[in-house]
Amino acid sequence: MEKRVTFKGLWLPLLLVLPQIVITAVFFFYPAGQAIWQSLFIPDPFGLSMKYVGLGNFEYLLGNPYYRASFVTTAVFSILVTVVSMGIALYLAVLADRLIKGSGVYRTLLIWPYAVAPAVAGVLWLFMFNTRVGVVSWYLGLLGYDWNHVLNGEEAMGLVVVASAWGRISYNFLFFLAGLQAIPKSVIEAAAIDGARFWTRFRTIVFPLLSPTTFFLLVVNIVYAFFETFGVIHTITSGGPQQSTTILVYKVYADGFVGQDLGSSAAQSVILLVIVGLLTIVQFKFIERRVHY
Amino acid sequence: MATVKLDSLKKSFGKTEVIHGVDIDIKDGEFIVIVGPSGCGKSTLLRMVAGLETVTSGEVQIGGAVVNDREPMDRDIAMVFQNYALYPHMSVFDNMAYGLKIAGTPKADIIERVDTAAKLLQLQPYLKRRPRELSGGQRQRVAMGRAIVRKPSVFLFDEPLSNLDAKLRVQMRLEIKQLQRRLGVTSLYVTHDQVEAMTLADRMIVMNGGVADQIGAPLEVYANPATEFVAGFIGSPPTNFVNADLAGIRNGEAAKLGVRPEHLTVLPTGSGRLEARVMYTEALGAETLVHLELADGAMITARRSATEASAPEGTEVGLDWQDRDEMLFDHTGKRC
Numbered sequence: 371m372e373k374r375v376t377f378k379g380l381w382l383p384l385l386l387v388l389p390q391i392v393i394t395a396v397f398f399f400y401p402a403g404q405a406i407w408q409s410l411f412i413p414d415p416f417g418l419s420m421k422y423v424g425l426g427n428f429e430y431l432l433g434n435p436y437y438r439a440s441f442v443t444t445a446v447f448s449i450l451v452t453v454v455s456m457g458i459a460l461y462l463a464v465l466a467d468r469l470i471k472g473s474g475v476y477r478t479l480l481i482w483p484y485a486v487a488p489a490v491a492g493v494l495w496l497f498m499f500n501t502r503v504g505v506v507s508w509y510l511g512l513l514g515y516d517w518n519h520v521l522n523g524e525e526a527m528g529l530v531v532v533a534s535a536w537g538r539i540s541y542n543f544l545f546f547l548a549g550l551q552a553i554p555k556s557v558i559e560a561a562a563i564d565g566a567r568f569w570t571r572f573r574t575i576v577f578p579l580l581s582p583t584t585f586f587l588l589v590v591n592i593v594y595a596f597f598e599t600f601g602v603i604h605t606i607t608s609g610g611p612q613q614s615t616t617i618l619v620y621k622v623y624a625d626g627f628v629g630q631d632l633g634s635s636a637a638q639s640v641i642l643l644v645i646v647g648l649l650t651i652v653q654f655k656f657i658e659r660r661v662h663y
Numbered sequence: 664m665a666t667v668k669l670d671s672l673k674k675s676f677g678k679t680e681v682i683h684g685v686d687i688d689i690k691d692g693e694f695i696v697i698v699g700p701s702g703c704g705k706s707t708l709l710r711m712v713a714g715l716e717t718v719t720s721g722e723v724q725i726g727g728a729v730v731n732d733r734e735p736m737d738r739d740i741a742m743v744f745q746n747y748a749l750y751p752h753m754s755v756f757d758n759m760a761y762g763l764k765i766a767g768t769p770k771a772d773i774i775e776r777v778d779t780a781a782k783l784l785q786l787q788p789y790l791k792r793r794p795r796e797l798s799g800g801q802r803q804r805v806a807m808g809r810a811i812v813r814k815p816s817v818f819l820f821d822e823p824l825s826n827l828d829a830k831l832r833v834q835m836r837l838e839i840k841q842l843q844r845r846l847g848v849t850s851l852y853v854t855h856d857q858v859e860a861m862t863l864a865d866r867m868i869v870m871n872g873g874v875a876d877q878i879g880a881p882l883e884v885y886a887n888p889a890t891e892f893v894a895g896f897i898g899s900p901p902t903n904f905v906n907a908d909l910a911g912i913r914n915g916e917a918a919k920l921g922v923r924p925e926h927l928t929v930l931p932t933g934s935g936r937l938e939a940r941v942m943y944t945e946a947l948g949a950e951t952l953v954h955l956e957l958a959d960g961a962m963i964t965a966r967r968s969a970t971e972a973s974a975p976e977g978t979e980v981g982l983d984w985q986d987r988d989e990m991l992f993d994h995t996g997k998r999c
Contacts, residue, residue, distance in 0.1 A: 556748035559715050564762035564809070565736040574761075578752045 402643060408636035415630060427637035444617040448595035455535035456587055459542030467550040484540035492605030495533035523614030526607045530615050533606060534599040542587050549583035589653040618642055665726030665816035665849055666691050672721035674707055681707055682873045692847045698860035699870030706821055709853045713819050714738050726816055741810035742819040747802045749794040755805050756790040762813045780808040800831045820852040836862060857897050869893045891996035894921045903963035914991060916999045921990035924966035928983045929953060935981030941974045
């Protein structure tokens with residue numbers, strides 16, 4: 371039996387999906403089309419004329435060591451953000467799952483950072499790690515460590531990773547906790563009776579049963595690290611020092627709006643568009659096919 | 664194989680005591696069924712033996728050793744859960760082998776033991792399948808297999824048949840009984856189904872509100888229930904209760920008279936010890952259940968063989984029973 375609602379005419383269904391189509395068209399298809407179009411041109415510095423260059427922008431980008439370096443930076447950054455935020459979230463979720471009393475309070479408090487906008491989170495961490503007045507850098511100084519993320523690229527990377535991962539922990543935590551609580555208690559008990567102690571149970575039962583959640587979060591977090599961390603990076607390092615924290619999406623901004631090279635910026639957007647497309651395909655393909663126990 | 668002993672075992676959740684002291688000595692190889700309505704504490708009792716619930720006071724002994732503080736894995740037990748609790752991401756073989764692998768059993772040994780268990784449970788064709796590709800009965804067997812391969816000294820069953828349909832339940836009941844006989848492993852079996860309790864048990868514990876009302880062999884419990892609750896819970900249809908005054912019993916303490924449905928004789932009105940009106944009859948083929956209303960409005964049931972002519976609905980009849988079938992209960996529900 372057909373369970374879906376079917377419409378006879380053409381106009382009503384069209385009308386019903388129209389808002390979604392309009393939103394997608396205005397905020398996605400139009401700018402994406404613009405980006406693809408512009409990526410084929412080089413405009414003059416005053417924006418008065420454009421010169422058609424074909425795939426010249428792409429050729430230049432892929433041959434540009436700074437752009438390739440940005441790829442590596444992005445990879446390092448997104449892997450670190452994903453691993454840190456998911457690792458900590460999983461650890462906290464396992465603890466919360468064992469908690470009986472006060473788990474509501476614990477959960478609520480853990481969700482708060484998610485409500486903080488990335489740019490604000492960036493500023494918070496920037497204050498704490500400020501090289502002159504930051505609390506954390508002062509304590510580090512007491513310990514004999516001279517924190518200076520303004521000069522040291524690795525420290526800058528560490529700081530943006532921590533600031534980006536911080537807000538993300540809440541989100542991952544919620545999903546992990548839900549995933550953990552969906553595992554039937556009796557399965558864990560059966561494993562306990564079978565002789566598995568906590569760590570063995572986690573490794574052989576809990577983690578495998580959690581894998582659909584883990585995979586989903588993996589993709590979502592990578593996408594987050596790729597795109598939504600702009601605010602954090604902009605407020606904390608502005609991509610520096612020496613481009614050590616310039617991830618792809620930041621380079622789009624830096625080259626286009628600061629460097630005024632709109633053609634290159636558009637080409638970079640197109641490359642990012644392709645990456646998101648691939649990630650989405652991967653996500654759908656695997657999550658659809660994923661075994662649901 | 665081992666004996667199990669519960670010694671004034673109590674359990675409280677917070678300030679609420681849910682098990683008020685249970686004592687039993689279980690012999691090696693005995694099949695004990697813990698039966699009672701939901702919420703009577705039967706599962707909690709079993710989980711305390713398993714080590715999945717802490718013991719508030721009293722002792723659990725397995726094989727003569729107090730195991731109160733031992734982890735489940737250190738108690739040498741195996742448990743079959745109501746929802747089977749199979750590992751969904753593992754094949755049937757891996758499900759059964761899991762405990763052995765953790766114990767570090769050599770591979771050849773594992774294969775041999777799992778194969779033996781699979782043969783016993785007719786699971787050989789399914790060893791490579793995942794649990795979700797099996798039927799309810801097959802999953803049930805895998806859960807049993809997982810318990811068997813580890814050769815534990817005690818089997819614990821937590822309502823293992825309640826997720827199966829009626830026909831399969833009867834079949835699996837027999838299989839469990841046979842298996843237990845063959846392996847001779849001491850077993851504790853929790854159920855709310857008194858038929859399961861009657862058919863499986865060497866001895867049964869009838870639980871009521873956290874108290875073991877009666878412990879004994881099924882037929883002994885049936886013939887001689889210790890409390891009103893046991894008389895009403897064991898047997899289907901349940902024991903009839905008649906107000907002692909109405910039944911003309913003047914025995915001081917006695918508040919209620921209990922008579923099993925099969926012990927009631929239906930006579931023409933005016934004869935027998937009690938007058939009643941036939942409300943409706945249920946002919947079940949081999950037997951007929953006659954539902955009667957007493958003068959005080961209480962409903963009782965008589966179980967007659969189908970060959971007897973039964974009084975039509977709406978007629979007045981007399982009821983009689985033998986003195987030896989009388990069970991008297993005082994106002995607290997105790998036998999007197």
